[in-house]
Amino acid sequence: MKQTPKHESRHSVGLRVIAIYEVVKTVGLILVAIAAFHLNRTQNFEHLVHWLEHLSLADSNGLRWKLVNLLEDMGPSKFVAVGIVALAYAAIFAVEGIGLWLRKSWAEWFTVITTGSLIPLEIYETLHHFGWLKLATLVGNVVIIIYLVHVALQSRKSNAHTS
Template sequence: MEVVSPRKALRWIAAVELFKGAVACLGGFSLAWAGPAPVKNAIEHLARAFHMDAQNGMLAQLSARISTNSIHVAVAVTLAYAAMRFVEGYGLWRTREWASWFGAISAGVYLPIEIIALVRHPHVLEASILVLNIAVVLYLIHDIRRRHPNYGKRSKLP
């Protein structure tokens, strides 16, 4: 007996993906509107907050590379990411099988990165994100297998 219907579970995941797409769009449009100057100011502010040298080292190199062109590239990447989240969210909302595959793969890609982040910086938030993504991947795999009950089973040859 299922506690939550497959449609409802997929819609919850879809809502999260659509939200992530909306946040990415907001970030991309904000970055495009603001331009490079506020980004450079934010790097300098972070350097001062963490008592780092903003004139030398990694932050200085990062700040020197920020230009109008690099902002445009960052906006394009952010909007491409948002488009992926919207496509996945739409497909999951409409309970499309391809979206379950897409979601399982796209969430699964982050698992090694999240494991490394948790090992390097153990924190409840990191662990929670990892557990949530594992749950999403497992549920989407379950959804795929539910649609194809014989998928992955060996056939008995005569």
């Protein structure tokens, strides 16, 4: 029976947590895509806007009206593009999640590259349109990148010593 070093089993847990996070993002984006494709129909779109306009909530910060204005600016036709982009990102996150769950070294580097490629945009968004969720996402993604680089380099070292 093959024995795994202690650090590899510890990293298995970390990789599994990241894999689950990627799958959650995948499911969320698939739901966004389904909603976007549903809102492509003018009747559904107008029904949602009407519902939001007449929703009786204590709306102290105007978030509901910002959403109504955003939806009206976009119009129903742009939701197909939103759905396609959401599905494309869902596919990327699914590949990352499955690869990390299976402990594939390519998945570690793929996740580092894809997550790292969005860091400049996340920094811009956080600095110019600050929000605590944006900051948490930025910090979380930086931590994931650092962790995965550490795991990938450690795996490479242990493979070099066993060869």
